Amino acid sequence: MLRYLAYFTQRLIQVIPIALLIILANFFLLKLAPGDIADVMAGEMGAATPELMDTLRQQFGTDLSLPMQLLHYYAKLLRFDLGYSFRNGMSVAALIADRLPATVLLAGASLLLASLIGVTLGWLSANTRRNWLKNTISAFTTVGFATPLFWIGLMLIVLFSIHLRWLPTGGVEDVDAEYEGYARVLDVIRHMIMPVLSLTFFYLAIYARITRTAIKDVQRLDFVRTAQAKGLSPARVSVVHVLRNALLPVVTVTGMQIGSILSGSVVVETVFAWPGLGRLAFDAVMQRDLNLLLGILFCSSLVVMLTNIVTDLVYASLDPRIELK
Amino acid sequence: MTLDRRAFMLSSMAAALAGALPLDALAEDKPREGGTFIVNLEPEPSSFLFNSNTASVLAAQVVEGLVAYDANSKPIPALAERWEASPDGLTITFHLRRGVKWHDGKPFTSADVQHTVLEIVKKVNPRAGTAYKAVQAVETPDAYTAIFKLSEPSPAIWAVLSGTEAAILPRHLYEGKPPLTNEWNNKLIGTGPFVFKEWQRGDYILLERNPDYWGGRAHLNRVRIKTITDPGARAAALEAGEVHYSPFSSVAPSEVARLKQVPGLRIETGGYGIFVPHFFFDFNLDRPQFRDKRLRAAFAHAIDRQALADKVWFGLAKLATGPIPSAQAATYTADTTQYPFDLKKAEQLLDEAGLPRKADGVRLRITHHTMPYGDVFKRVGEFLKESLKQVGVEVELVNLDLSQFHRTIFGDRNFDTFSTYYAAGADPQFGVLRRYWTKTIAKGVPWSNGTGYSNPALDKIIEASFTEVDPVKRRELLVQFQKIAQDDLPSINLLELQHFSVVSTRVQGLSTFPDGYAKSFKDIWLQARDQV
Numbered sequence: 001m002l003r004y005l006a007y008f009t010q011r012l013i014q015v016i017p018i019a020l021l022i023i024l025a026n027f028f029l030l031k032l033a034p035g036d037i038a039d040v041m042a043g044e045m046g047a048a049t050p051e052l053m054d055t056l057r058q059q060f061g062t063d064l065s066l067p068m069q070l071l072h073y074y075a076k077l078l079r080f081d082l083g084y085s086f087r088n089g090m091s092v093a094a095l096i097a098d099r100l101p102a103t104v105l106l107a108g109a110s111l112l113l114a115s116l117i118g119v120t121l122g123w124l125s126a127n128t129r130r131n132w133l134k135n136t137i138s139a140f141t142t143v144g145f146a147t148p149l150f151w152i153g154l155m156l157i158v159l160f161s162i163h164l165r166w167l168p169t170g171g172v173e174d175v176d177a178e179y180e181g182y183a184r185v186l187d188v189i190r191h192m193i194m195p196v197l198s199l200t201f202f203y204l205a206i207y208a209r210i211t212r213t214a215i216k217d218v219q220r221l222d223f224v225r226t227a228q229a230k231g232l233s234p235a236r237v238s239v240v241h242v243l244r245n246a247l248l249p250v251v252t253v254t255g256m257q258i259g260s261i262l263s264g265s266v267v268v269e270t271v272f273a274w275p276g277l278g279r280l281a282f283d284a285v286m287q288r289d290l291n292l293l294l295g296i297l298f299c300s301s302l303v304v305m306l307t308n309i310v311t312d313l314v315y316a317s318l319d320p321r322i323e324l325k
Numbered sequence: 326m327t328l329d330r331r332a333f334m335l336s337s338m339a340a341a342l343a344g345a346l347p348l349d350a351l352a353e354d355k356p357r358e359g360g361t362f363i364v365n366l367e368p369e370p371s372s373f374l375f376n377s378n379t380a381s382v383l384a385a386q387v388v389e390g391l392v393a394y395d396a397n398s399k400p401i402p403a404l405a406e407r408w409e410a411s412p413d414g415l416t417i418t419f420h421l422r423r424g425v426k427w428h429d430g431k432p433f434t435s436a437d438v439q440h441t442v443l444e445i446v447k448k449v450n451p452r453a454g455t456a457y458k459a460v461q462a463v464e465t466p467d468a469y470t471a472i473f474k475l476s477e478p479s480p481a482i483w484a485v486l487s488g489t490e491a492a493i494l495p496r497h498l499y500e501g502k503p504p505l506t507n508e509w510n511n512k513l514i515g516t517g518p519f520v521f522k523e524w525q526r527g528d529y530i531l532l533e534r535n536p537d538y539w540g541g542r543a544h545l546n547r548v549r550i551k552t553i554t555d556p557g558a559r560a561a562a563l564e565a566g567e568v569h570y571s572p573f574s575s576v577a578p579s580e581v582a583r584l585k586q587v588p589g590l591r592i593e594t595g596g597y598g599i600f601v602p603h604f605f606f607d608f609n610l611d612r613p614q615f616r617d618k619r620l621r622a623a624f625a626h627a628i629d630r631q632a633l634a635d636k637v638w639f640g641l642a643k644l645a646t647g648p649i650p651s652a653q654a655a656t657y658t659a660d661t662t663q664y665p666f667d668l669k670k671a672e673q674l675l676d677e678a679g680l681p682r683k684a685d686g687v688r689l690r691i692t693h694h695t696m697p698y699g700d701v702f703k704r705v706g707e708f709l710k711e712s713l714k715q716v717g718v719e720v721e722l723v724n725l726d727l728s729q730f731h732r733t734i735f736g737d738r739n740f741d742t743f744s745t746y747y748a749a750g751a752d753p754q755f756g757v758l759r760r761y762w763t764k765t766i767a768k769g770v771p772w773s774n775g776t777g778y779s780n781p782a783l784d785k786i787i788e789a790s791f792t793e794v795d796p797v798k799r800r801e802l803l804v805q806f807q808k809i810a811q812d813d814l815p816s817i818n819l820l821e822l823q824h825f826s827v828v829s830t831r832v833q834g835l836s837t838f839p840d841g842y843a844k845s846f847k848d849i850w851l852q853a854r855d856q857v
Contacts, residue, residue, distance in 0.1 A: 034733070035731060043771045044727075046772055050769070055448075055503075090511070090526070161565045162561055165565065169567055170558055171528065271555045273552060273558060275525065275526070286726055287371075
C-alpha cells in the first residue's frame with residue numbers, strides 16, 4: 001500500500017510543471033485565433049464606437065501585451081483563482097462547478113453502460129459458436145460506431161418525444177414541475193435516457209471490439225490450456241482466467257475516455273440541450289472567452305493526467321507482472 | 326338534411342341564449358391566469374443588458390423605459406406619465422410616475438433617470454448613444470421630475486426612450502461601478518412586470534411575476550427562458566409543445582413551411598417593425614478596382630433579388646429599394662435609382678468598365694465574406710457566387726466566425742466584398758446612416774461604415790438630419806440622402822428580411838407592435854391545452 005502511495009505522490013509532483021506548460025501552449029494557441037471578446041460583444045450589440053471598444057478592452061484586460069496577460073494569468077492560478085468570465089459575468093471556477101454535475105452524470109452513466117454492455121457483447125461474440133449471433137453483434141456495433149451522433153439523437157427525439165410523447169426532448173429536469181426527492185430522481189432519469197443511449201450506442205462498439213480481439217488473443221495462450229487441462233469449468237476459465245487478462249486494453253480505453261469526459265460530448269449536449277462542459281467550452285471558443293476556455297482546458301488536462309496515474313495503478317493490480325516505478 | 330320546425334326553434338333559442346350570456350362564459354376570450362411561459366432564446370444572452378437581440382427580450386420583462394411605444398411607434402406613458410418639449414427641442418421635461426418601486430423595495434426616482442441617461446446610455450449604448458450625445462445634463466428639481474438639457478436638438482431621441490434602448494436602471498446598484506461588468510447585469514433589479522429569480526447558465530433563466538407591478542399583475546406566473554442550441558432539437562421541442570415561443574427566426578427558413586402545417590404551432594411575422602434586418606452587399610472601396618461605379622452597378626444588375634428572396638428565404642424577405650427600409654415610413658422613399666435584374670446590362674457595364682472576358686471567360690476574381698450568422702447566409706453566398714459567375718465574375722467564398730469576420734472586415738480591412746445585415750432600428754440614425762457617413766469609418770469598430778465610402782456632400786445631409794427638428798424638413802433631407810446613396814451605390818441594398826417567431830397556438834396576447842419583439846410578456850396568457 002505504501003508503495004502505491006509513494007508512487008502516487010511522485011507522479012502527482014510531476015503533474016505541476018506539465019500543467020504549467022499546457023497552459024502556456026493553450027494560451028498562445030488560443031491567441032492565434034483572430035479577434036477577441038471585445039469584438040464578439042460589440043458585434044452582438046449590433047453597433048459600436050471606438051470609445052466603447054477601448055472601454056471593453058480595458059475592462060477585459062485584452063489591451064495588455066501578451067506576456068503581461070500570461071503573467072497575470074499565472075499569478076492568479078497560484079492563488080487558486082481561475083479568473084473571471086466577462087462574457088458570462090461569473091467566475092470561471094463557479095461556471096465549471098455549475099456544469100460539472102451534468103457532465104459527470106451524462107458521461108459517467110454512458111461510460112458505465114457502454115463498458116458493461118460492450119464487454120459483455122465482446123465476450124459473447126468471442127465465445128459463441130453461433131454465427132448469426134456473432135454477425136448480429138458485429139453489425140450492431142459497426143452501425144453504432146458509424147452513425148453520426150447528432151443523427152441518432154435527433155431520430156430518438158422524433159420517435160420518443162414527437163410521435164410517442166414518452167420522453168422530454170431535452171434538458172436535465174422539468175424545473176416547472178417542482179418534483180422533490182424520489183420523483184425528482186425519476187424525472188432526471190427520464191431526461192437522461194436518450195442522451196445516455198446515444199452516447200452508449202456510440203462508445204460500446206469500441207469496447208465490444210477490443211474485448212473480443214483481446215479475448216481471442218488470450219485464449220490461445222498456454223496458461224489457458226493449462227487451466228482447461230486442470231479440469232476447471234469452461235465458465236470459470238473464460239471469466240477468471242481469460243477475461244481478467246483480456247481486460248488490460250479495455251482499461252486503457254476507459255482511461256482515455258474518462259480523460260475526454262470533461263470536455264464532454266459537444267454533439268450530444270447540443271442536441272439534447274444538456275448543460276454540460278462540452279458546450280460551455282464550445283461557446284467559449286466562439287465567443288473568444290479566453291479565461292473560461294483556459295480554465296476548462298486546464299481542468300481537463302488535470303483530469304487526463306490524474307486518470308493516467310489511476311490507470312497505471314489499475315494495471316498493476318490487474319497484472320502483477322507490471323511494476324510501479 | 327331537413328330541419329323540422331321544432332329543431333329550428335330549439336336551435337334559434339339556444340343561439341339567442343348564447344348571445345345573451347356574458348362573453349366570459351365562452352371561456353376562450355377570457356385570459357387564463359397562471360402557468361409558465363416557456364421561451365427559447367438563441368443565442369443565450371450573455372447578460373440582461375447591453376442590447377444583443379436576445380438580451381433585449383429578456384430585459385424587457387424586468388426593466389422599463391421612460392416611455393413605451395404604441396402600434397404606430399408613438400410614445401405612450403411608462404415610467405414617465407407625461408412629458409413636454411420646448412419648441413427649440415433643447416429641453417425635454419419628464420414627469421415621472423409616483424409610487425413605483427424597484428424589485429428590491431427601494432423607490433424609483435428622478436435620480437435613477439439621471440444616472441442611467443448620463444452614465445450608462447450615453448456612455449455604453451453604441452446605437453442609441455448617438456441620439457443621447459446632445460444630452461448635456463439631466464436636472465432633477467424634485468424626485469418625480471427629470472429635465473433633459475440638450476446642446477443641440479436630437480429628434481431621433483424620441484425613438485429610443487423605451488426600455489429596449491434606454492432601460493432605466495437603479496442608481497443605488499449602478500453608481501460608481503463600470504456598467505458593462507456590473508454584477509447586477511446578471512441578476513437585474515428593475516421596475517418591470519417580472520422579477521429575476523434564477524439563472525442556470527446554458528440551461529434556463531427563470532423569472533417570476535412581480536405581484537406589486539404598478540401596471541397590474543401579469544397573467545403568467547412565471548417565464549422560463551430555455552437554451553436549445555441545436556436548430557433541429559429546437560424545432561422538435563416546439564413540435565412537442567415543450568417550448569411556447571421562439572423569436573428571431575430561430576429555425577431555418579426552409580423549415581417554416583413544414584412547421585406551419587404542424588398542429589399547435591403558428592408562424593408570426595409581426596412584432597419586428599423596428600428591427601428590420603436590412604440585407605446588403607458591400608464593396609471595399611479602399612481597393613481601386615471597386616471605385617468604378619459601372620462595376621458596382623453591374624453587380625447590382627447581375628443579382629436576381631426576387632429569386633434570392635424566394636429560394637433562399639422562402640419568401641420571408643422583400644426587395645429593398647434603397648438604404649432605408651419601407652418600415653421606417655416617416656422617412657422612406659421608393660423614388661430612387663433602381664437596378665433591376667438584367668444580365669445583358671451587367672455584361673455591358675462590365676465591358677465599359679474595362680473588364681472584358683478573358684480567354685477562360687473570367688473578367689475578375691474576387692473574394693466574398695458571408696455573414697457569420699448561420700447556414701442561411703452561407704447559402705446566400707453560394708447564390709451570389711452563382712449569380713456573378715454568369716457575368717464572368719469568379720467569387721471565392723469565405724465563411725468565418727463572428728469574431729474573425731469583424732477583424733477581417735472592420736479591423737484589417739483585408740477583403741473585397743461582404744454581405745451582411747444591420748438592424749435598421751426605429752430611425753435611420755441608428756442602423757442606416759452609419760453605413761454611409763465618413764465619421765463612422767472607424768478601424769476596428771464592428772458594424773461601422775464597412776465600404777469606406779466618403780462623400781462630403783452626403784455627410785452634410787446626414788449631419789443636418791441629426792439636428793433637424795421639423796419632421797417635414799428632416800424627411801426632405803433623408804429623401805435626398807436615399808437618392809444620393811442609391812445612385813452612388815457604394816453598397817448594394819438587396820433585401821428587407823422578415824424576422825419571424827415560431828409560436829404555440831396556446832399563446833394569446835403576443836404583441837405585434839413594431840417593437841413587439843422587445844415588449845414584456847405581461848399581457849400574454851396560455852390557453853388550456855384542451856382548448857386549442
